[in-house]
Amino acid sequence: MRILTILQARISSTRLPGKVMKPLLGEPMMARQIERLRRAGRIGDLVVATSLEPGDDVVAACAEQLGCLAFRGSLTDVLARYAGALERHGPADHVVRVTADCPLADWRVIDQVIERHLAEGADYTSNTVERTYAKGLDVEIVRAPLLLEAACEAQDPYEREHVTPFFYFRPERFRIVQVTQSVDQNLWRWTVDTPADFEFTRAVYEALYPLRPDFLSEEIAARPGATRTDPDDPGV
Secondary structure (H helix, E strand, C coil), rough: CCCCEEEECCCCCCCCCCHHHCCEECCEEHHHHHHCCCCCCCCCEEEEEEEECHHHHHHHHHHHHHCCCCEEEEECCCHHHHHHHHHHCCCCCCCEEEEECCCCHHHHHHHHHHHHHHHHCCEEECCCCCCCCCCCCCEEEEEHHHHHHHHHHHCCHHHHHCCCCHHHHHCCCCEECCCCCCCCCCEECCCCHHHHHHHHHHHHHHHHHCCCCCHHHHHHCCCCCCCCCCCCCCCC
């Protein structure tokens, strides 16, 4: 059995342009995230999937410098980009999806989601749809053949941009498993979309990384601002 983890990354984010390359303690944010991802025991080979746009040359170069596999595809059709990465660097049995704006990712959560997916024989497993984890600890895994099916069948632009709605919008077709935790952190923001998000993340790294590079989510949760929420979230 082979698992392929695909990290989607692009330079052209709208609210915080260039965020994946912004420095955290002297390294690009994407590099810090990859450092954390590599602590997971179940992710298999790691592919950075970016776009063919010239601006993303720096993302592809960074991936190669970090020893990752790389794939370049459509900027907007991210589902096709994932399918292309799978076809280029496969074969694989399962594909893990992570995004490059989550430099506080928890490798223990990633392994937990993967293990639950395999144990239950699921088609699609995540901790994002019935969310109890902070935004920024997101992980999804899908059977690789089904990802290729989705890339062929999906017509809705939303499904093509966001990759996995094709599965969780069709619970009658796919065996779906959701991983939750007892503590509800679903409105907490540990992802990086805005300057404020980045400042929180930088403060976390500056405080925790020098003492313990493999700092844990429990330590992040104890930091000032850890429970802040998204003012644009309708649930707030």
